[in-house]
Amino acid sequence: MPVASVRRVPGRLLAPDPGWTTTADVVVIGSGIAGLTAALRLRGEVGKVLVVTKDVLAAGSTQWAQGGIAAALGPGDTPHEHEVDTLVAGAGACDRAAVEVLVTEGPDAVRELIALGTNFDHDPDGELSLTREGGHHRDRIAHAGGDATGAEIQRALIAAVEQAPEIEVIQHALAVDLLLAEDGGVAGLTLHVMGEGQRDGVGAVLCRAVVLASGGLGQVFSQTTNPAVSTGDGMAVALRAGAVLRDLEFVQFHPTVMYLGAESRGQQPLISEAVRGEGAFLVDFDGNRFMQGVHELADLAPRDVVAKAIMRRMLDSDHPHMWLDARHLGAAFWERRFPTILATCRSHGVDPVTDLIPVAPACHYASGGVVTDLWGRSNVPGLYATGEVACSGVHGANRLASNSLLEGLVFSRRIATVLPAELRPLLPPVDDPRTPDLVPGAVRRELQEVMTSQVGVLRSADGLSDAGRLLDKLAGVPAAAIDQESWETTNLLTISGALADAAALREETRGSHWREDFPERDDVDFAGHFDVVMSDGVCTTEFVPAPATDGDQ
Numbered sequence: 001m002p003v004a005s006v007r008r009v010p011g012r013l014l015a016p017d018p019g020w021t022t023t024a025d026v027v028v029i030g031s032g033i034a035g036l037t038a039a040l041r042l043r044g045e046v047g048k049v050l051v052v053t054k055d056v057l058a059a060g061s062t063q064w065a066q067g068g069i070a071a072a073l074g075p076g077d078t079p080h081e082h083e084v085d086t087l088v089a090g091a092g093a094c095d096r097a098a099v100e101v102l103v104t105e106g107p108d109a110v111r112e113l114i115a116l117g118t119n120f121d122h123d124p125d126g127e128l129s130l131t132r133e134g135g136h137h138r139d140r141i142a143h144a145g146g147d148a149t150g151a152e153i154q155r156a157l158i159a160a161v162e163q164a165p166e167i168e169v170i171q172h173a174l175a176v177d178l179l180l181a182e183d184g185g186v187a188g189l190t191l192h193v194m195g196e197g198q199r200d201g202v203g204a205v206l207c208r209a210v211v212l213a214s215g216g217l218g219q220v221f222s223q224t225t226n227p228a229v230s231t232g233d234g235m236a237v238a239l240r241a242g243a244v245l246r247d248l249e250f251v252q253f254h255p256t257v258m259y260l261g262a263e264s265r266g267q268q269p270l271i272s273e274a275v276r277g278e279g280a281f282l283v284d285f286d287g288n289r290f291m292q293g294v295h296e297l298a299d300l301a302p303r304d305v306v307a308k309a310i311m312r313r314m315l316d317s318d319h320p321h322m323w324l325d326a327r328h329l330g331a332a333f334w335e336r337r338f339p340t341i342l343a344t345c346r347s348h349g350v351d352p353v354t355d356l357i358p359v360a361p362a363c364h365y366a367s368g369g370v371v372t373d374l375w376g377r378s379n380v381p382g383l384y385a386t387g388e389v390a391c392s393g394v395h396g397a398n399r400l401a402s403n404s405l406l407e408g409l410v411f412s413r414r415i416a417t418v419l420p421a422e423l424r425p426l427l428p429p430v431d432d433p434r435t436p437d438l439v440p441g442a443v444r445r446e447l448q449e450v451m452t453s454q455v456g457v458l459r460s461a462d463g464l465s466d467a468g469r470l471l472d473k474l475a476g477v478p479a480a481a482i483d484q485e486s487w488e489t490t491n492l493l494t495i496s497g498a499l500a501d502a503a504a505l506r507e508e509t510r511g512s513h514w515r516e517d518f519p520e521r522d523d524v525d526f527a528g529h530f531d532v533v534m535s536d537g538v539c540t541t542e543f544v545p546a547p548a549t550d551g552d553q
């Protein structure tokens with residue numbers, strides 16, 4: 001049976017005394033699909049809504065989304081079929097009630113996004129154009145601009161927020177830590193603001209509720225599809241405030257990320273699963289279509305299955321990547337359907353109309369995060385979480401393609417339904433002696449390298465304990481300066497440690513968690529979740545049993 005593990009992590013973060021203080025009723029942290037949907041839904045319901053975001057409004061993962069947004073919108077499709085595909089992809093670790101909410105409320109949430117002004121693509125007959133991605137048994141992915149779905153959604157949401165005078169926005173504002181009231185609930189937060197006039201430097205916002213919508217943790221790894229802002233801040237902030245994190249070991253590695261060479265680091269170009277949805281297929285260096293025979297859906301198997309098959313072929317043949325063949329789609333189709341991916345490939349010297357595209361798996365999505373109930377509530381009074389930062393239970397061990405944008409939409413709407421009636425009074429923050437336990441930005445690269453080599457696609461007990469030791473060593477390197485880089489790197493370190501611990505404790509292979517020393521799924525000992533809590537600078541990771549949920553197969 002799994003046992004618990006403990007790890008010392010940086011405690012509450014030191015922010016110098018606030019140079020300025022302001023108030024709001026609700027603060028939304030993050031301005032992707034989850035944050036802006038929550039803000040738009042809350043306006044007019046709760047007094048002042050303040051959105052804080054650490055870069056410009058569009059800097060998160062949302063604007064990069066390619067494939068689309070999944071919902072049972074097509075003829076003959078049903079929420080039930082969407083539910084079954086979601087549960088099967090989630091490999092027994094989904095919360096069935098949360099999945100039911102997602103698939104049932106999904107179609108209306110997408111219609112609302114359309115009503116807001118998002119221009120999805122349509123077929124010549126005027127119907128919403130729907131495509132397929134891995135793990136879906138139906139065409140149910142709505143897309144925009146061909147492969148620029150996220151950019152269009154982000155544009156429409158920003159336009160709507162700009163029309164809403166009730167919503168105030170502070171950009172370049174990094175949320176450092178939550179301020180807590182005597183009862184352990186939310187009293188506000190500290191911010192580090194860069195270059196925003198009067199509000200420059202460290203400040204505090206006193207508020208009655210916080211909606212955490214700060215996205216994922218891709219920058220934990222050295223190659224990721226995620227943008228630079230995805231440093232797991234929200235998960236670390238929530239953990240330090242007493243929230244429970246869950247399923248951190250279930251990091252999804254997207255199978256087809258363009259391979260730019262062994263030295264390439266940071267955000268890497270994604271080749272959408274929708275390219276396979278439109279007929280592209282994987283081949284090895286001998287031209288074999290190796291996904292045939294691996295799964296009934298072949299190249300469109302769930303994402304973890306395809307990523308593992310590519311990795312296995314890479315290891316067996318000693319090549320750093322495999323190939324995606326989409327040449328038969330032809331120039332006209334490429335230009336119309338995937339203009340962004342086409343331009344990106346060409347900018348790297350690969351023309352998908354005539355060339356094979358080199359692809360390898362890379363970190364793409366955090367299926368785990370801050371545990372929430374069906375209404376987005378965390379266990380900390382006044383703290384709600386939505387989107388990639390949250391663990392609502394819909395993704396289990398492996399998110400179904402294009403369910404992420406949908407999750408942000410559906411659960412932000414739900415938060416806005418309950419939050420107004422649950423608003424706390426404005427409470428004074430307790431005087432919290434905080435330790436300046438920061439690590440310097442200079443350790444980030446070493447952290448990312450070890451997480452990629454030992455806690456990446458393929459994991460083993462030896463590699464995971466090597467990673468744990470190095471993370472402990474890095475935790476002892478003191479930061480010389482208190483700045484954005486050290487706050488982010490400290491968050492990365494906190495989340496990396498918890499992720500590595502859960503991965504070490506889960507001695508089985510399930511969904512996106514692949515242990516070479518425990519290659520089978522084990523429903524006797526591991527049907528359930530690893531939860532992480534933090535107290536006095538000590539992180540504890542512990543197993544919580546739950547019945548396996550695989551759907552009707």
Ligand SMILES: Cc1cc2nc3c(=O)[nH]c(=O)nc-3n(C[C@H](O)[C@H](O)[C@H](O)COP(=O)(O)OP(=O)(O)OC[C@H]3O[C@@H](n4cnc5c(N)ncnc54)[C@H](O)[C@@H]3O)c2cc1C
Nearest residue numbers: 030031032034054060061062067068175215387388402405
């Ligand atoms: C390349 C790519 C393609 C994808 N394609 C799809 C797809 O086709 N379909 C799909 O469903 N999903 C897709 N995903 C996943 C999906 O885009 C994300 O999971 C989703 O957009 C997350 O939305 P979010 O609002 O939770 O977070 P984000 O959009 O990442 O927004 C997070 C926000 O929080 C801010 N922030 C972070 N930390 C702080 C802090 N400390 N203080 C203040 N602000 C902070 C960020 O700046 C940002 O504004 C894709 C992801 C990537 C990277």
Ligand SMILES: O=C([O-])CC(=O)C(=O)O
Nearest residue numbers: 066067068272273401402
């Ligand atoms: O376009 C892609 O392959 C990405 C995608 O759908 C997702 O992450 O859900």
